[in-house]
Amino acid sequence: MATTATTTSPADHAYRVCLIGSGGVGTIASLVLSKSRQAHVTAVLRSKFQYVSEHGWDIESIDHGTLQGWKPHRVVGSAAEAAVEDGKKVEFDYVVVCTKQLPDRNPVAPMIEPIMTAGRTTVVLIQNGIGIEDEIVAAWPTNTVMSSVSHIGSGIEEPNKVVQVGKDVSKMGVHYGPSSVVASTESSTSESGAEAEKTNVEKRAKAEAFVSMYNAGGAHICELVDDIEAARWEKLLWNGTFNTVCALTRSDVGEIQRSKGRETLLLPMMWEIWHIAEASGHALPDTIVQWMAYRLPDDCAYRASMLLDLENSRPMELEVILGNPLKVAKRLGVATPVMDVVYKLLQVEAWKIEQQGKK
Amino acid sequence: MATTATTTSPADHAYRVCLIGSGGVGTIASLVLSKSRQAHVTAVLRSKFQYVSEHGWDIESIDHGTLQGWKPHRVVGSAAEAAVEDGKKVEFDYVVVCTKQLPDRNPVAPMIEPIMTAGRTTVVLIQNGIGIEDEIVAAWPTNTVMSSVSHIGSGIEEPNKVVQVGKDVSKMGVHYGPSSVVASTESSTSESGAEAEKTNVEKRAKAEAFVSMYNAGGAHICELVDDIEAARWEKLLWNGTFNTVCALTRSDVGEIQRSKGRETLLLPMMWEIWHIAEASGHALPDTIVQWMAYRLPDDCAYRASMLLDLENSRPMELEVILGNPLKVAKRLGVATPVMDVVYKLLQVEAWKIEQQGKK
Numbered sequence: 098m099a100t101t102a103t104t105t106s107p108a109d110h111a112y113r114v115c116l117i118g119s120g121g122v123g124t125i126a127s128l129v130l131s132k133s134r135q136a137h138v139t140a141v142l143r144s145k146f147q148y149v150s151e152h153g154w155d156i157e158s159i160d161h162g163t164l165q166g167w168k169p170h171r172v173v174g175s176a177a178e179a180a181v182e183d184g185k186k187v188e189f190d191y192v193v194v195c196t197k198q199l200p201d202r203n204p205v206a207p208m209i210e211p212i213m214t215a216g217r218t219t220v221v222l223i224q225n226g227i228g229i230e231d232e233i234v235a236a237w238p239t240n241t242v243m244s245s246v247s248h249i250g251s252g253i254e255e256p257n258k259v260v261q262v263g264k265d266v267s268k269m270g271v272h273y274g275p276s277s278v279v280a281s282t283e284s285s286t287s288e289s290g291a292e293a294e295k296t297n298v299e300k301r302a303k304a305e306a307f308v309s310m311y312n313a314g315g316a317h318i319c320e321l322v323d324d325i326e327a328a329r330w331e332k333l334l335w336n337g338t339f340n341t342v343c344a345l346t347r348s349d350v351g352e353i354q355r356s357k358g359r360e361t362l363l364l365p366m367m368w369e370i371w372h373i374a375e376a377s378g379h380a381l382p383d384t385i386v387q388w389m390a391y392r393l394p395d396d397c398a399y400r401a402s403m404l405l406d407l408e409n410s411r412p413m414e415l416e417v418i419l420g421n422p423l424k425v426a427k428r429l430g431v432a433t434p435v436m437d438v439v440y441k442l443l444q445v446e447a448w449k450i451e452q453q454g455k456k
Numbered sequence: 457m458a459t460t461a462t463t464t465s466p467a468d469h470a471y472r473v474c475l476i477g478s479g480g481v482g483t484i485a486s487l488v489l490s491k492s493r494q495a496h497v498t499a500v501l502r503s504k505f506q507y508v509s510e511h512g513w514d515i516e517s518i519d520h521g522t523l524q525g526w527k528p529h530r531v532v533g534s535a536a537e538a539a540v541e542d543g544k545k546v547e548f549d550y551v552v553v554c555t556k557q558l559p560d561r562n563p564v565a566p567m568i569e570p571i572m573t574a575g576r577t578t579v580v581l582i583q584n585g586i587g588i589e590d591e592i593v594a595a596w597p598t599n600t601v602m603s604s605v606s607h608i609g610s611g612i613e614e615p616n617k618v619v620q621v622g623k624d625v626s627k628m629g630v631h632y633g634p635s636s637v638v639a640s641t642e643s644s645t646s647e648s649g650a651e652a653e654k655t656n657v658e659k660r661a662k663a664e665a666f667v668s669m670y671n672a673g674g675a676h677i678c679e680l681v682d683d684i685e686a687a688r689w690e691k692l693l694w695n696g697t698f699n700t701v702c703a704l705t706r707s708d709v710g711e712i713q714r715s716k717g718r719e720t721l722l723l724p725m726m727w728e729i730w731h732i733a734e735a736s737g738h739a740l741p742d743t744i745v746q747w748m749a750y751r752l753p754d755d756c757a758y759r760a761s762m763l764l765d766l767e768n769s770r771p772m773e774l775e776v777i778l779g780n781p782l783k784v785a786k787r788l789g790v791a792t793p794v795m796d797v798v799y800k801l802l803q804v805e806a807w808k809i810e811q812q813g814k815k
Binding site for chain 2: 342345346348352353355356357358361362434435437438439441442444445446448449
């Protein structure tokens with residue numbers, strides 16, 4: 098077991114990795130990390146534990162081919178179970194979180210608490226949204242927090258099949274803080290400049306090791322970037338606009354485009370997001386909005402994830418996709434007239450989904 | 457046949473009335489006018505002509521009791537047919553329009569053109585929305601145009617049953633112009649003050665005669681008001697808010713209220729409408745917003761008409777309910793951030809409904 102995460106040529110299965118959230122994204126991540134031979138991977142499964150621990154996963158992957166009954170090194174039914182092996186507390190180097198981002202319903206910090214070692218375990222959030230690092234930083238202020246912006250296309254077919262149709266392309270990077278959601282003064286630390294510099298070098302090394310491992314495992318492209326927040330805002334140009342408006346209007350991508358909703362709603366919303374990103378110190382190129390708005394054809398029948406959630410009365414990732422960005426906008430004085438209304442309308446939908454869940 | 461509409465005690469069936477649009481509202485109006493004994497009523501039916509001309513209407517009405525196979529004096533299949541009787545052009549005193557307000561798809565002026573006599577026929581619009589008088593004034597500038605704000609609850613059960621559950625309560629009044637939608641300078645006339653005054657007295661007399669007839673026919677309450685525009689804006693406080701947001705979020709009234717959508721969306725929209733009304737010279741009382749927002753109980757399962765239209769892929773009255781009020785707001789410089797976005801979202805829904813219709 099590695100005692101430091103900065104090792105550049107780790108021994109076989111040197112890193113202890115615990116992965117939580119085994120949907121389409123998480124299961125491929127567990128496969129990639131296992132294939133790297135640098136990690137011993139424990140996967141925490143909840144609803145699927147019984148079936149998968151018996152049958153494994155059947156995987157059809159554009160990156161990894163076909164696998165039958167595949168399992169990571171260890172499959173457990175809870176984080177508490179993952180935390181103990183042979184009667185001893187496991188000290189994980191990395192905890193990789195691939196769950197849906199539902200801070201009100203299923204916050205990440207309590208979920209991973211049993212598998213965290215303060216000052217040691219690096220948290221890797223492969224999740225959507227803005228401001229998702231805050232609760233981790235608050236709970237473990239000296240640990241490294243990274244996040245990934247993934248463009249993989251991968252889903253689950255019941256009960257245990259993973260179909261990955263879109264290549265595993267992602268950006269990863271360290272969250273250096275301060276928080277983008279709460280006022281930055283609250284997040285300032287008492288570290289001196291030199292100490293902070295040293296800490297950041299260590300954080301960066303942990304991220305480098307993880308990205309190196311992820312690429313060694315056969316991911317299509319995993320890029321380590323200096324400003325992962327900018328990449329998160331860039332992805333929000335899609336998730337905060339197409340995803341939300343398609344959900345609200347029960348439209349596929351092509352319908353929004355052909356109806357001119359792209360021009361009346363999505364472009365104004367994209368510029369609102371662009372301006373929040375700029376005001377928060379993560380300026381995106383001017384050209385990105387046009388590219389993001391016009392990259393898909395007008396007959397694109399893609400149904401966004403939030404639309405599928407809404408149609409199936411599943412909780413939507415509304416708070417991290419619109420709620421948190423709007424908090425940032427408010428703090429920084431950025432006008433968001435369209436996002437405001439779309440958010441409030443989707444809050445009505447979220448309330449209805451919550452009522453469904455209570456039945 | 458009456459030669460002047462100002463007669464206060466008209467002979468039996470003195471007024472020639474043509475009514476177009478026989479849904480729940482229009483059929484009860486044709487019954488009321490027939491029962492008044494002051495009007496000879498011709499009803500123009502389109503899809504229902506064949507069945508109703510043979511079987512009549514079966515009516516269950518809170519105001520009028522139960523009627524089997526009831527028909528107005530004359531039932532015809534088109535306005536062109538209504539216009540000619542015994543080989544002669546009929547000169548109608550009143551044309552009553554109870555169709556759905558769909559200016560792009562089914563404008564009223566061409567629809568009633570065959571049954572209009574310039575300078576004579578008074579048009580009575582029993583319809584939703586703002587700015588609906590403009591096309592009539594443009595086509596027949598010397599005719600009287602009235603409108604009605606109706607709170608009747610009445611609907612059709614196929615093929616020929618009318619069920620009226622809510623009493624026939626309405627306000628009626630003369631549209632004196634100028635247009636609220638287009639700039640008022642375009643509508644100014646060259647009449648002198650005295651001439652305009654005389655014209656307005658004549659218009660008012662025609663409205664009085666119609667309201668008197670409507671009350672004589674057993675409507676629950678029909679009130680003649682000086683400022684019918686104010687009554688139209690007041691009804692828009694409901695139609696522009698509950699109706700539109702319930703449609704967009706597929707919610708009944710209670711769901712919007714319990715989800716707090718009333719506070720986040722409807723109240724801001726109501727104040728936007730209140731301010732447009734004020735800016736256009738039809739100030740409403742301050743207390744009306746609170747009353748309109750909180751008059752229904754939180755378990756109210758009422759499904760608004762626009763929601764029913766949307767769910768059944770029928771055209772929605774979006775342009776007269778939000779499109780025209782937003783034109784007025786723009787002309788008068790009233791801020792409408794919430795209405796703007798709700799309108800644009802419903803335009804996407806309207807486009808989808810239109811595509812359905814093309815299949």
